[in-house]
Amino acid sequence: MKYFRLCCTVLCLWPGMLSAAPLERILALTPHACEMLYAIGASANIVGAVDYCDYPESATHLPRVGGYTGINVEAALRLHPDAAIVMNRNVKGITQLEKMGVKIISSNPVDFEAVFQDILRMGALTGHELKAKALVHKQRLSLERIRHFSNQFGADKIRVFYELWHDPIMTAGGPSFITALIKEAGGYNIFADVGLETPHVNVEAVIRAHPDIIIIPLEKRNLKERQVFWEHWLGKGNVRFAAINPDLLHRPGPRLIEGLELLQQALHDSSVLVQSRP
Amino acid sequence: MKWLLFGLTLLAVCVFGLAVGQQWINPFDASGQDAVILWELRLPRLLTAFAVGGLLALAGAWFQVLLGNPLAEPYVLGVAGSASAGAVSGLMLMPDSAWVMSIGAFIGAWVGIVCVMFFSHLGANRMLLAGVVLAAFWSAVLALLLALLPEQGLFRAFSWMMGDLSHSDLPVSLLLLAWVVALVCGLLLSRSLDVLLLGERHAEALGIDVKRLRQRLLLLASAVTALAVTAAGTIGFVGLVIPHLMRLLFGSLHRAVLPASAIGGGVLLMLADSAARTVIAPAELPVGILTAIIGVPVFLFLLLRRPT
Numbered sequence: 001m002k003y004f005r006l007c008c009t010v011l012c013l014w015p016g017m018l019s020a021a022p023l024e025r026i027l028a029l030t031p032h033a034c035e036m037l038y039a040i041g042a043s044a045n046i047v048g049a050v051d052y053c054d055y056p057e058s059a060t061h062l063p064r065v066g067g068y069t070g071i072n073v074e075a076a077l078r079l080h081p082d083a084a085i086v087m088n089r090n091v092k093g094i095t096q097l098e099k100m101g102v103k104i105i106s107s108n109p110v111d112f113e114a115v116f117q118d119i120l121r122m123g124a125l126t127g128h129e130l131k132a133k134a135l136v137h138k139q140r141l142s143l144e145r146i147r148h149f150s151n152q153f154g155a156d157k158i159r160v161f162y163e164l165w166h167d168p169i170m171t172a173g174g175p176s177f178i179t180a181l182i183k184e185a186g187g188y189n190i191f192a193d194v195g196l197e198t199p200h201v202n203v204e205a206v207i208r209a210h211p212d213i214i215i216i217p218l219e220k221r222n223l224k225e226r227q228v229f230w231e232h233w234l235g236k237g238n239v240r241f242a243a244i245n246p247d248l249l250h251r252p253g254p255r256l257i258e259g260l261e262l263l264q265q266a267l268h269d270s271s272v273l274v275q276s277r278p
Numbered sequence: 279m280k281w282l283l284f285g286l287t288l289l290a291v292c293v294f295g296l297a298v299g300q301q302w303i304n305p306f307d308a309s310g311q312d313a314v315i316l317w318e319l320r321l322p323r324l325l326t327a328f329a330v331g332g333l334l335a336l337a338g339a340w341f342q343v344l345l346g347n348p349l350a351e352p353y354v355l356g357v358a359g360s361a362s363a364g365a366v367s368g369l370m371l372m373p374d375s376a377w378v379m380s381i382g383a384f385i386g387a388w389v390g391i392v393c394v395m396f397f398s399h400l401g402a403n404r405m406l407l408a409g410v411v412l413a414a415f416w417s418a419v420l421a422l423l424l425a426l427l428p429e430q431g432l433f434r435a436f437s438w439m440m441g442d443l444s445h446s447d448l449p450v451s452l453l454l455l456a457w458v459v460a461l462v463c464g465l466l467l468s469r470s471l472d473v474l475l476l477g478e479r480h481a482e483a484l485g486i487d488v489k490r491l492r493q494r495l496l497l498l499a500s501a502v503t504a505l506a507v508t509a510a511g512t513i514g515f516v517g518l519v520i521p522h523l524m525r526l527l528f529g530s531l532h533r534a535v536l537p538a539s540a541i542g543g544g545v546l547l548m549l550a551d552s553a554a555r556t557v558i559a560p561a562e563l564p565v566g567i568l569t570a571i572i573g574v575p576v577f578l579f580l581l582l583r584r585p586t
Contacts, residue, residue: 052429068429167376168437168444173561194561200437202444204315205300205560221374233314 022127023082023103027065029094030087032253033107034059036119037085039135039254042126047079055247055255066093073097083125109252110177112143112184119254135254142257143184146264150186158267160187161211164198166226169206173199181249181256185264187213207233213267214239217246242266280528284541291545295324295552300559322450326509327443327551327565328544329453331516333506335543336460338517339524339535340499343471344492345409346402351518352503355409359416360390361507362439366423369431379438380447380508387504390416391497398496399489401478441513441566443551448509460502461540467495468532475530515569516543519577526580546573 025047028034034053037046043058051067053059065076070092076084083103086094098104105125109115116136123132160182164170172178173194182189190209191201211234216226223243230239244266248259296305296316308316337352345354352358364386368378390412397408427435446453470491473481478488506513524538550568557563 069425165433167434168442168562170433191560194558196558196561199558199561200444200563201560202319202555202562204319204555207311207315207319208300209560 023125025080025082026126027076027079027081027084027102028053028062029066029071029084029091030107031055031247032087032109032251033085033118033122034062035251035253035255036107036122037126040119040123040126040128040132042122042128045126047081048076066091071097073100076102085122111180112256115252115254115256116140118252139254139257142261146184146257146260149264149268150184153186153268158187159190159210159212160267161190161206161209161214163214163216163226166221166229168200169202170198171201173197177252178249181260181263182215182267184260185267187263187267203233206230210234211239214241215263215266216241216243217249218243284538288541288545291548292324292328295327295548296320298552298556300556323443323446323551324548325450326446326448326453327547329450329457330443330506330510330513331520331543331545331547332457332540333453333460333502333543334513334517334547335520335524335539336464336536337499337502337506338519338543339521339532339539340464340471340495340502341517342521343475343532344402344495344499345406346475347406348522349518350406351514352499352506353512353514353517354406354413355390355394355500356413356416357387357390357394357500357503358507358512359413359420360393361387361504362512363416363420363423364389365438365511366420366427366431366435369435370423370427373428373431377447379434383438383511384504384508387500387507391500391504394500395493395496398493437564438511440564441511441569443510443547443565444555444562446509448505453505453509456502456505457540457544460498461537463498464536464540465533467491467498468536471495471532472530510565513547513566513569515566515573516546519573520546523573523577523580 024045026037026045027048028037028046029050031050031053034046034049035055037043038056038059046062048065049059049062050071051064053062063075063079065079066072071094073093073096076093076097077100081102083105084094084097085105085107087106087108089104089106094104107118109118116139119136120132123129162172162178162182164172171191172189173196174192175195175197179189179192190206190211191199214226214230216223223241227241230241244259244262248255248262293305297303299315299320303312303316305316334352338350341350341352341354342348344350361383365379365383367386368382372378393412394405394409397405400408424432424435470481470486473484473486474488474491481488481491520543521535521539524535524542528534528538546569547565550572551565553568553572554563554565
């Protein structure tokens with residue numbers, strides 16, 4: 001009878017004990033989650049990652065379990081993960097991982113508040129609450145500072161063209177996070193009214209929108225070449241250029257605030273080129 | 279009378295294509311920024327659309343005679359597949375280069391053509407069969423390459439495959455010259471084509487060297503297709519339907535069908551591209567979608583109206 005009671009107690013407490021225990025073995029299946037875990041000191045909990053988890057440098061040495069085309073379920077299970085953090089549940093292999101008992105945690109922040117909440121959530125999940133809270137506090141202060149600066153200048157004055165890609169010319173539209181970032185930095189995305197996330201636009205549309213500055217996410221592209229191209233159409237001296245490492249702006253992780261700082265600097269500082277830190 | 283109307287349509291579409299866009303510009307009275315947009319951006323793009331559309335329609339007309347099949351079109355023998363595979367392999371080898379997709383597409387198209395040439399002596403049906411199988415092979419190669427392509431390249435690859443006139447690497451003058459040369463070659467062959475349409479035996483009985491004619495025709499049609507694909511990616515539908523449409527309007531003599539197709543294909547692609555850059559301006563749609571959306575209703579309407 002005694003044993004029976006003990007067993008019952010243990011069985012009743014078991015699920016509670018499970019959920020309270022920090023997750024020891026995590027698959028970071030999206031780069032921003034990987035960066036968040038590193039930033040809160042939980043890097044030791046990451047057992048595997050996807051191809052494009054490349055920051056910080058040591059993340060490149062993590063075992064790889066997939067890429068943008070999908071997750072290799074066998075490779076993932078061999079690492080005995082407790083949980084996997086994903087951006088999009090529809091990636092191939094995720095459902096199967098879930099069926100095999102891996103806890104799937106979705107993280108797809110679409111604004112700064114959501115980024116902060118996700119950092120806190122990961123702190124709670126891995127037992128690094130204190131460091132997560134400290135990081136979020138610091139980031140909130142930086143965001144306040146950036147917003148204060150933008151308000152001083154009066155937002156929407158600087159017209160920004162964000163050249164996501166040049167062949168064909170792609171940009172960020174209204175629903176895109178980039179448009180919100182440009183606004184936070186004190187600028188106005190010239191294609192903010194387009195209802196598509198990443199519209200294909202043409203040279204004519206850019207000429208008509210009269211951008212003050214063209215932001216070029218520098219990803220295997222030649223800045224000089226883009227400068228020559230746009231100066232031909234917009235006139236030399238009519239437009240400034242700035243290159244920013246796209247990982248800082250396209251990943252909703254702990255470095256986003258750094259990207260926003262660089263963006264603001266590029267918008268308000270008239271020195272032509274702002275190169276991001278590598 | 280028909281030709282006069284046709285010519286007027288061409289003129290009207292040219293003027294319309296220049297005038298529409300994100301903002302209306304009067305082509306007869308443009309200055310400053312409008313003039314730059316009109317003559318340096320819209321005009322070259324419009325002429326590229328005209329030449330590419332015309333070339334595709336000509337190639338379609340030739341393939342339909344060559345293969346004796348109304349469903350034939352410029353891409354039926356796998357040239358589009360091999361060109362796409364070539365473009366994507368170029369993108370894989372040198373992801374940073376601007377020209378690499380066009381060069382890759384051109385080489386790929388010719389690899390596809392050479393493969394088809396091996397089967398050109400087999401007669402229409404077998405050649406068609408070989409071409410369709412080759413097309414399946416190329417699309418498998420393309421799928422393999424796309425699976426291996428790094429993420430950044432995917433978008434570029436897809437937009438190329440859907441057809442895009444916004445950034446042609448080939449000079450407009452070259453395309454227009456090719457249009458003229460192709461049309462002249464086509465007209466020189468038009469009598470033989472009419473005879474070939476009656477059947478190979480009839481053609482041979484009338485003293486035509488069918489084998490040589492077929493080889494020439496295959497080379498000509500393929501070369502034209504390769505050029506069009508290199509300039510603008512794979513734009514579907516124009517090459518299939520324009521020749522049929524022109525036969526409905528002008529009868530089946532190639533003396534009339536070929537020039538009509540060369541112009542009609544150009545007109546359709548100019549219209550489609552004008553719509554592509556206007557409908558959701560300042561954003562753009564892929565032009566390949568619009569060729570079908572504009573062309574299908576017109577074609578079906580004529581099909582119902584005209585007796586067979």
